[in-house]
Structures are given as structure tokens and as C-alpha cells.
Amino acid sequence: MRTMFKYLTILAWVMTTTVCSVAQSTSGRIEGSVSNEQGEPLEYVTVLLRQPQDSVLITGVITNATGQYSFESVAPGQYILTLTFVGYQKQSIPIELQGGASIYTVPAAILKEDARVLGEVVVHAQKPLVEQDGGKLILNVQNSIIAAGGSAAELLERAPGVSIDQNNQISVNGKTGVNIMIDGKPTYLPPAELATLLRSMNANNIATIEVISNPSARYDASGNAGVINIKLKKNTLEGFNGSITAGAGHGRYGKANGSINLNYRTKKWNHFLNYGYTYNKRFADVYTDRVTLRNNGDPVYYTQQLDRIQKLPSHTWQGGSEWQWNSQNSIAMITSGSYNERTTDNNSFTQIKSARGNEADSTFILTNEQRYRWYNVSSSIGYKHLFSRTGSEFTIDVDYSNYKFKLNDNFAIQQFEQTDILKKQYNILSDQPSSFNIYTARMDYVHRLNKQTSLETGIKFSYVNTINEIVFTNNQSGQFETDLTRSTNFDYTEKVGAGYVTLKTKWLGFDTQVGLRAEQTHYEGFSRGTQLSIERDYFRVFPNVSLNHSAWENYQFGFSYSYRIDRPAYNDLYPYVFYFDPFASQKGNPALLPQFTHNFQFSQTIAKDFAINLGYSTSSQYIAFVILLKEDRVSEYAIKKNFDTFQNYYLTVSAPISINKHWTINSNINLFYNRFNTQLLDEVYKIGKFSGIVTLTQTITLPWDLTGEITTVYNAPNMLGLFETSALGSVNVGLQKKVFDKKGSLRLNVTDIFYTNRVTYGVSYPGLDAHFYNYPETRVIRLNFTYNIGKTGQAMRKHNGQDEERKRVGIN
Incomplete structure (x- = not known):
């Protein structure tokens, strides 16, 4: 661990030295204005700064309300300014910024109307629901x-x-x-x-x-x-803007929600505040059917019906300020948090039989009144500096988050011989508080070497501490006493130090990105109750490569590779038992190891919208759940274990289809084949399963300013570890009406119309055959009203009419 911190310190010194040296280079300012032929200033004109030799884009800006624009920290040299605006002819202006000149004023530009534009041009601000941006799905x-x-x-x-x-x-x-x-x-x-x-x-x-x-x-x-x-959400328009939303819904029970998003932006300051409230009362019906074998080979038939009702009120908020005191320096301070409750009433009926047709040997009736409360507060501060060399920047971010969870159970258990002879009744109470403190700090630097090459480097350190105090009591002896078999405590600390470097350049016609990340992980945990401690310390290097090539205008292809890690979740390492009922629980596994994965992907994009990705990954020490039986061969517990290997092959196809100008379909097909290899209970399992997910989203423009949306999702049967899930899916519809001069909107939607989004899964291996059926409340009708405050209408339409240009210059 000390070695890694020494490397990070050296890297931080190198970055700081480079930052200081680059900051000393000279630069100048380019400014100008744009108007129409009548002398009226034009707002939201896109002004692009390009290299004169090959028109490579350097950066870009948008004109303000007075038609003014400026470029800060520009190195001396020759450039071309390109001005574009919907309804006007494109204009290019060659300029030269002399060394030592602090300001270059471009002669006022006058854009002429495009004679080919007939009638009023209406530019819609609506983005597509699904976008494919390189290797990123949005x-x-x-x-x-x-x-x-x-x-x-x-x-x-x-x-x-x-x-x-x-x-x-x-x-x-x-x-x-x-x-x-x-x-x-x-x-x-x-x-x-x-x-x-x-x-x-x-x-x-x-x-x-x-x-x-x-x-x-x-x-x-x-x-x-x-x-x-x-x-x-974050508003980018100047002035005071925002939106207010209120809504209600109903499935079997009522729901409500409300939110407010406020933003005030000036040239140097931006302040924002978001608040959201939801109330959700919902149900779930859960069924379990399980057959186990005793040591003598006799079967035991176990069935359980669980009815669950939950109430979930939730408050979330986020606020912050951003200050850009000059063209090169800015700082942002953000804080967020939430307060949530979940009140759950569980009622289960469990029967244990020696034969399916027989009367129950034992019957258990269990009720559990559970209350779960949690809140979190997070704060962050970030600083950004733009250097005179265009494309070079330095950022520092420091973050802190605190999460507190408190879970209380009140189990009332009745045990009957056969169906009506009371044998025993008792209560189990639990008090399970836990907390997470998360500290992170990172420093990143991007240095543009030339118009085609840039170098990125950075360091990061994260510190996570979680404390758990688990106390169970029961009255099986006639009075409440501490249950020492279930009560425990566990303190866990994890430290991860990381450093990375990435080179982006043009190589043999490919946009090439080569990166290397090194991470040092140290974690330790200790339970005072069991006197059990765990500690691990390991160092890994994670390379990644990305190659992309435009063979011609409407066809691009690329290849990427990355090596990645998945560390065990903190509670997967805890040495305690999470109690569900007398026959079901979950255990932590202190011996759990991280999994490592090699990812390969080949991608193609046709006509900018039609994307095909073909991928393969192989994982070692793959982490997955298994179900094991206790000594009585009736009770079970779930635990995560390391599988030997896991392989995944996938093919994804994303194709937007325009039926006509009123009807578009975003179709996404994800096909994959998973293969697992592991040894469990002296048996070797080599299991493979072909599966897939299909998502179709249709957007339909209707008369009377109505918009319709239909989203259909289908999940084919799948295999995760030793668990096999059945097919499920949903059909969801929505209707929107613009009101109040398009400042407001009414949205009516219904999710899972046919109530088909039901999770059913099973697991089977020698001595155990279990099936689980989970039917939650997924069919819900909701009505929401949203009203936009501040600048909307034509100004916003023109602003968003430049979406493509803004995306290219990095303004979005």
C-alpha cells in the first residue's frame, strides 16, 4: 500500500509541475459579433474555431442575446471561424492571432437569409428517447x-x-x-x-x-x-428557469409524487435547487415451492405463500452553485441528500410435508412488522482550470457521502403440528443499524499535444468505512433475551488508490485511445462478537484500448478492449446471518475474492444511427449466489461464492426506424449467451444458456398537439449462476398533451398493462429443487402535470435547434 501511495505522490508532483509550466504559455482572446441584414443582433449563432489546413474543429461557442461571442486563451496562429444558424447562409472568416496580441476583434459578421428556406422554420427541441453516441447508449x-x-x-x-x-x-x-x-x-x-x-x-x-x-x-x-x-436535470439557459411537477397514480394502492427544479444562471454564476417527493404503497405476492432430500434420501416438501404490503415515502434534494470568475477558472459546490422510510407488513403461511398429497407435518404462520429508515447527505467541491493551449484542462474534485440505515423487525411466529395444533409461539426482534462514510478525492489533467493528440492523466483515492451493529432478541424462553447466534457487529474499511494515463491520437487512420489504470486495494474487517477478522491487500493494472475508423461518411467501425475488476460488496463479506424467516436466510462470506474480467467489443455504425456491437468477455473468480441447505436439510441459506469461470457472448443491434414524420420506432435487440463453469458440493457444473432482451420504443405524434409513447420490453429465459429465470416483459403506454402555450404538459401513462413483468426463477442440483414466484405491483396508472418556469418558447427552440453543432463542440 505504501508503494502505491508513493507512486501517486510522484504522479501528483509531475502533474502539478506540468500544469504550472503549461499555464505560463502566452495566449490571446478572439471576440466579435453577429447580426442580420437589418442590423439586429442574432442570438444562438454557432461559431466554430477551426484549423485552416484541414478544418479540424478546435472549439466552439454560441452567441449571446446581443450577438456577441468570444474565445478565451487561444494560442497565436491562423484560424478559420465558421458561423452557422438555421435559416441563414453559412459564413467562414479567416483570421490570424499575432504573438503578443492580447485581443483580436473580428470585423462584425452579417449573416444573409437563406433564400432556399420557404415559410417559417420550426425547430423542435425534442431529442430522441434513445441515442447511440459511439460506445455510449443514452x-x-x-x-x-x-x-x-x-x-x-x-x-x-x-x-x-x-x-x-x-x-x-x-x-x-x-x-x-x-x-x-x-x-x-x-x-x-x-x-x-x-x-x-x-x-x-x-x-x-x-x-x-x-x-x-x-x-x-x-x-x-x-x-x-x-x-x-x-x-x-440541470438547466443551461440564462436567467431564472425551472419546472414544477405534481402527479398521482394508482395500482392496487395509491401513489403520489411531486418535484421542483429551479435554476438561476448569469454569466459568472449558476445556482440550482432540485427537490423530489414520492409516496408509494405497493404489494407483492411471493410463492416458494421447494423439495429437499434428507440424508437418508427421504424427500421433504416445503411450500410458502407470502403476502407483502409496503409504504414508501421518500424525500430527495440537490442544490449547488457554480462560479466561473473568469474564462479559465471555475469552481462548483454541490450538496444532495435524501430521507426515506419503508414500512412493511409481511404475512406468510408455510407448510412442511413428507409427501405432497399428505396433510402438513408442520405449519408455520409468520407476521413481520418491519420498519426501514435511511438517509444520506453528500457534498462535493470541484475546481476546473482551462489552459491557454486549447483542449488542455486541469480539474480537482473532493467528495464526501454519509449514509445511515436503520432496520427493525418484529417477527411473530406460530408453529402448529399438522394444521391446527399449536406447538409453539414466540417473537424475534431485531435492531440493525448501519452506516457508510465515503471519502473520495481525484485530480485529472488533460494536455493537448497537437491537433490530433492529447494526453490525459490523473490520480484518485477513495476511503470507505462502514459500521454495523446487529442485535436480535427472542422470547423463546418466556422472556426476551439476546439471540447470540444472530447478533453480531462488523466494522469494515476499504482504501483504493488509483492512477491512470490515457493517450488519444490518430494512428493509421484510426481514432486511437490507449489507457492504463493502476489500482491498489486494501480492506480489513473485524467482528468483536466473533473475534473474526479479514484483511486483503492487492495491486492490479488495468489496460484498455479503443480504435475507431470512418471507412466512409456513412460507415464507421471500431474495436475496444478493457480489463476490469468487481470487488465483493461490503455486506457480502460480513460474517453474520441475515434472517428472513425460520427456514430462509442469507450469509456473508469473508473468503470471497474479487472477480476479474477481459472485455472485447467490435462495433459498427451505419448511417450514423444503425449500430451493431459484437462482444465477448471472460471472467475468473466470478461472483454469484448459491443456495445451500443447513444440517436439518429443510432450512436454506443463500451465500455468494466464487465460480471458476464465466463467459459471455453478446450481440446488440440498435436501429431507429422512421415509419413517417409522425411515427418513429427505436428498436434495441440484445442477444447473449452465458456459460458458467464451477464446482459445488462435489459436482462440476458447466451450464450454458442463450438469452436476450428486446426493447421497442415507439413515439407517435397525434392531432391536437398530443404525443404518444409505447415501450415494449421482453426478457427471454436466462441463467445467472445456478439460477434459471423464466421469461418476463411488459407493455407500457403514455400520452402527453402540451398546455398553457406549451409551458405545461399533462402526461398520462400506464406501466405493465398486461401484468406480465413477473419474476419467476428456480435452482436445481442434487438434494435441492426450488422454485420461486414473485408477483409485485407493476401495473400502475399515473397522471403528471409539469409546468415550466422562465425562458421557453422561441428562444429555447432556437437554442436547441443547434443541438448537433453544440454536441460537436462539446457545449451540451
């Missing part, structure tokens, strides 16, 4: 009618190629192990706590969801299946 949630009133977890379940299994594990293209980020910040939470966070996030506050299959070395190396980045 889901524009803010444009989705069906998303209104839902949660982040529900959005992910409908994202192309993404699924969430019964253990809250998120998969992409059939692979588990996804690094979930919010606004570019890793969450660092275990799957159960992460699922809790995502279910509490109001979808009304989410702008986009990005799915990155093969991220660069700048990202953490964790994530076998890549990165999912959830980006929250």
Missing part, C-alpha cells in the same frame, strides 16, 4: 412520457439491455457487475442499499441515463459490465 429520460412519476429503478428496468434480478443485481447484456454513478460520481453502495437508493430517486429529476459498455481508464476499473451514469 436514454433521454426527460423526454419519456412513461418515465413521469416513476423511480430510477423502474427506468433502469426499461433501459435497453438492462435488467434487475431478484437479488437486486443489475445486468447489462447478460452480465452482472455494473458500476452505478450519479452525475459522474460512483455510489460505492452494496446491491441491496443501492436498490433502495434507486427506488427512492424520483424519475422527474433525472435528465439522462448513460450506459457505457467499455469505459476509458479515467473511470474506476470496477464494473464487469461497464458503467451506468445517471445524470440529474
Whole structure:
């Protein structure tokens, strides 16, 4: 660990020295103005700064309300300015910035109207629901009618190629192990706590969801299946802007939601505040059918019916300020948090039989009143400096997050002989508080060597500490006493130090990116109750390569490779038993090792929209759940173990189809083949399964300013470890109506119309044959109203009419 920190210190010194030397180079300022033939200033004109030799784009800006524009920190040399605006003729202006000149004023540009434009030009601000941007799939949630009133977890379940299994594990293209980020910040939470966070996030506050299959070395190396980045809404218009949303819904029970997004932007300051509230009362019916064999070979038949009702009120907020005191320096301060509750009433009826047709040998009636509360507060501060050499920048980010969870159970258990003879009744109480403190700091530097080559480097350190105090009591002896077999405590600390370097250049006609990331991991945990301690320390290097080539205008292809790691979640290492009922529990595994994965992908893009990706990955020490039986051969427990190998082959096809100008379809087909190899209970398992996910999203423009949306999702039967899931899917529809001069909108949506999004799965190996059926409340009708505050209408339409140019110059 000390060696890694020494390397990071040296790298930090090298970066700081380079930053200081680059900062000393001279630069100048280019400024000018744009107007029409009547002398009126033109706002939102795209002004691009290009190299004169080959017209390579350097950077770009948009004119302000007075038609003014400027480029800061430009190195001396010759350039070409290109001015474009919808409805006007394109104009190019050659300029030369002399060495030593601080300001170059471009003669006022006058754009002429394009005679080929007939009538009024209407530019729509709407982005497509699904975009393919290189190796990144973007889901524009803010444009989705069906998303209104839902949660982040529900959005992910409908994202192309993404699924969430019964253990809250998120998969992409059939692979588990996804690094979930919010606004570019890793969450660092275990799957159960992460699922809790995502279910509490109001979808009304989410702008986009990005799915990155093969991220660069700048990202953490964790994530076998890549990165999912959830980006929250942030307004980019000047002045005071925002939106207010209120809605209600109903499935079997009522739901409600509301959110407010406010933003105030000036030339140097930007302040924003987002708040969201959701209330969700829902149900789930869960059935279990299990056959086990005793040591003498006699079967035991176990059935359970569980009825669950939950109430989930949730408050989330985010606020911050960004200050750009000059053209080169800016600082951002952001804080966010949430407070959530989950009240659960569980009622289960369990029977144990020696033969299916016989009367039950034992019957258990269990009720559990559970209360789960959690809150978190996160703060971050970031500094950014732009150098005089265009494309060079230096950033520092420091983040802190605190999560607190408190779980309380009150189990009431009745045991009957046969069906009506009470044998025993008792209570089990639990008090399970836990907390996470997460500290991260990172420093990144991008240096542009020339117009085709840039070098990126950075360092990062993360520190995670979690404390758990688990106390169970029961009254089986007639009075409540501490249950020493279930009570425990566990303190865990994890430190990860990382450094990376990435070279981007042009090589043999390919846009080439070569990166190398090194990570040193040290974690240790200790349980005072069991006097058990764990400690590991390991160093790994993670290379990645990306090659992309434009064979001709409408055809691009590329290849990427990355080596990645998935560390065990903190609670997967805890040496305690998570109690569900007398016959089902989950254990931690302190011996669990990280998994390592090699990812390969070949991609093709045809006509800029039709994308085909072919990929392969192989993992060692693959982490997956297994179910094992206790000594009584009736009770079971789930535990994560390391499989020997896991292989994944996948093919993804993304094809937007325009039926006509009123009807478009975004079709995404994800086909994959998973193969597992492991040894369990003296048996060798080599299991393969072909599966896939199909997502079709249709957007239909209707009369009377109505817009319709239909999203259909189908998940084919799949295999995850030794668990085999059955097919499931959903059909979701939405209708939107613009009101109040298009400042407001009404959104009506219905999710899972045919109630087919039901999770059923099973596991079978010698001595155990189990099947589980989970029927949650997924069919819900919601009505939401949104009203936009501030600048909208024509100004916003013109602003977004330059979306393509803004994307190319990096303004979006």
C-alpha cells in the first residue's frame, strides 16, 4: 500500500509541475459579433474555431442575446471561424492571432437569409428517447412520457439491455457487475442499499441515463459490465428557469409524487435547487415451492405463500452553485441528500410435508412488522482550470457521502403440528443499524499535444468505512433475551488508490485511445462478537484500448478492449446471518475474492444511427449466489461464492426506424449467451444458456398537439449462476398533451398493462429443487402535470435547434 501511495505522490508532483509550466504559455482572446441584414443582433449563432489546413474543429461557442461571442486563451496562429444558424447562409472568416496580441476583434459578421428556406422554420427541441453516441447508449429520460412519476429503478428496468434480478443485481447484456454513478460520481453502495437508493430517486429529476459498455481508464476499473451514469436535470439557459411537477397514480394502492427544479444562471454564476417527493404503497405476492432430500434420501416438501404490503415515502434534494470568475477558472459546490422510510407488513403461511398429497407435518404462520429508515447527505467541491493551449484542462474534485440505515423487525411466529395444533409461539426482534462514510478525492489533467493528440492523466483515492451493529432478541424462553447466534457487529474499511494515463491520437487512420489504470486495494474487517477478522491487500493494472475508423461518411467501425475488476460488496463479506424467516436466510462470506474480467467489443455504425456491437468477455473468480441447505436439510441459506469461470457472448443491434414524420420506432435487440463453469458440493457444473432482451420504443405524434409513447420490453429465459429465470416483459403506454402555450404538459401513462413483468426463477442440483414466484405491483396508472418556469418558447427552440453543432463542440 505504501508503494502505491508513493507512486501517486510522484504522479501528483509531475502533474502539478506540468500544469504550472503549461499555464505560463502566452495566449490571446478572439471576440466579435453577429447580426442580420437589418442590423439586429442574432442570438444562438454557432461559431466554430477551426484549423485552416484541414478544418479540424478546435472549439466552439454560441452567441449571446446581443450577438456577441468570444474565445478565451487561444494560442497565436491562423484560424478559420465558421458561423452557422438555421435559416441563414453559412459564413467562414479567416483570421490570424499575432504573438503578443492580447485581443483580436473580428470585423462584425452579417449573416444573409437563406433564400432556399420557404415559410417559417420550426425547430423542435425534442431529442430522441434513445441515442447511440459511439460506445455510449443514452436514454433521454426527460423526454419519456412513461418515465413521469416513476423511480430510477423502474427506468433502469426499461433501459435497453438492462435488467434487475431478484437479488437486486443489475445486468447489462447478460452480465452482472455494473458500476452505478450519479452525475459522474460512483455510489460505492452494496446491491441491496443501492436498490433502495434507486427506488427512492424520483424519475422527474433525472435528465439522462448513460450506459457505457467499455469505459476509458479515467473511470474506476470496477464494473464487469461497464458503467451506468445517471445524470440529474440541470438547466443551461440564462436567467431564472425551472419546472414544477405534481402527479398521482394508482395500482392496487395509491401513489403520489411531486418535484421542483429551479435554476438561476448569469454569466459568472449558476445556482440550482432540485427537490423530489414520492409516496408509494405497493404489494407483492411471493410463492416458494421447494423439495429437499434428507440424508437418508427421504424427500421433504416445503411450500410458502407470502403476502407483502409496503409504504414508501421518500424525500430527495440537490442544490449547488457554480462560479466561473473568469474564462479559465471555475469552481462548483454541490450538496444532495435524501430521507426515506419503508414500512412493511409481511404475512406468510408455510407448510412442511413428507409427501405432497399428505396433510402438513408442520405449519408455520409468520407476521413481520418491519420498519426501514435511511438517509444520506453528500457534498462535493470541484475546481476546473482551462489552459491557454486549447483542449488542455486541469480539474480537482473532493467528495464526501454519509449514509445511515436503520432496520427493525418484529417477527411473530406460530408453529402448529399438522394444521391446527399449536406447538409453539414466540417473537424475534431485531435492531440493525448501519452506516457508510465515503471519502473520495481525484485530480485529472488533460494536455493537448497537437491537433490530433492529447494526453490525459490523473490520480484518485477513495476511503470507505462502514459500521454495523446487529442485535436480535427472542422470547423463546418466556422472556426476551439476546439471540447470540444472530447478533453480531462488523466494522469494515476499504482504501483504493488509483492512477491512470490515457493517450488519444490518430494512428493509421484510426481514432486511437490507449489507457492504463493502476489500482491498489486494501480492506480489513473485524467482528468483536466473533473475534473474526479479514484483511486483503492487492495491486492490479488495468489496460484498455479503443480504435475507431470512418471507412466512409456513412460507415464507421471500431474495436475496444478493457480489463476490469468487481470487488465483493461490503455486506457480502460480513460474517453474520441475515434472517428472513425460520427456514430462509442469507450469509456473508469473508473468503470471497474479487472477480476479474477481459472485455472485447467490435462495433459498427451505419448511417450514423444503425449500430451493431459484437462482444465477448471472460471472467475468473466470478461472483454469484448459491443456495445451500443447513444440517436439518429443510432450512436454506443463500451465500455468494466464487465460480471458476464465466463467459459471455453478446450481440446488440440498435436501429431507429422512421415509419413517417409522425411515427418513429427505436428498436434495441440484445442477444447473449452465458456459460458458467464451477464446482459445488462435489459436482462440476458447466451450464450454458442463450438469452436476450428486446426493447421497442415507439413515439407517435397525434392531432391536437398530443404525443404518444409505447415501450415494449421482453426478457427471454436466462441463467445467472445456478439460477434459471423464466421469461418476463411488459407493455407500457403514455400520452402527453402540451398546455398553457406549451409551458405545461399533462402526461398520462400506464406501466405493465398486461401484468406480465413477473419474476419467476428456480435452482436445481442434487438434494435441492426450488422454485420461486414473485408477483409485485407493476401495473400502475399515473397522471403528471409539469409546468415550466422562465425562458421557453422561441428562444429555447432556437437554442436547441443547434443541438448537433453544440454536441460537436462539446457545449451540451
